[in-house]
Amino acid sequence: xxxxITDIENIFYSIIRISVFYVILEGIFYHVHxxxxxxxxxxxxxxxxxxxxxxYHKKHHELxxxxxxxxxxxxxxxxxxxxxxxxxxxxxxxxxxxxFLVGLSEYIILxxxxxxxxxxxxxxxxxxxxxxxxxxxxxxxxxxNFGFGLYIFDKLYNTFQ
Numbered sequence: 001x002x003x004x005i006t007d008i009e010n011i012f013y014s015i016i017r018i019s020v021f022y023v024i025l026e027g028i029f030y031h032v033h034x035x036x037x038x039x040x041x042x043x044x045x046x047x048x049x050x051x052x053x054x055x056y057h058k059k060h061h062e063l064x065x066x067x068x069x070x071x072x073x074x075x076x077x078x079x080x081x082x083x084x085x086x087x088x089x090x091x092x093x094x095x096x097x098x099x100f101l102v103g104l105s106e107y108i109i110l111x112x113x114x115x116x117x118x119x120x121x122x123x124x125x126x127x128x129x130x131x132x133x134x135x136x137x138x139x140x141x142x143x144x145n146f147g148f149g150l151y152i153f154d155k156l157y158n159t160f161q
Contacts, residue, residue: 017102021112023152025098030153032090033057033146056084061139080124081117123148137161 036057060083083091095116099109123135138145144161147154154160 017104018108021098021102021104022149024101025095026147026149026152028094028098030147030157032094034159036087037142037146056086059084060087061142077121077125080120119148134161 036053060079062079062082081088095113096109099112119130122129134145134151135148141161144159145151145154146159151160
């Protein structure tokens, strides 16, 4: 009986940690992504104006949905990973940092990294497995839909469309 209760508690706390991890991950992703768009940043600080943060993100938008008919779907999906090395570094460090904050195991981190990468590529595909309309809107109207998945922070900041 004690083993069953302990297992249920472990499952419950794992679900809580994974949920917190997701919200933190989406929150950091939203704010970093919005900051990288420079003209639509939340914080008006002269340091960011001098850095011109969009220059680190514009490579990602070079292959966008306005050109989708001209490219193979696999090329467009791989375009999700088409980014400047500084943005790539943020992306790589984002998930382990969030996982560390909530105490997730390395196996869960690896699992989510794989799933996140697949979903990222799928959201940029012209033949998606899942619905990618929200992210297509972001590539058309660059001041909308900065988040992913549930778009929690887009809904919170009224940037969801």
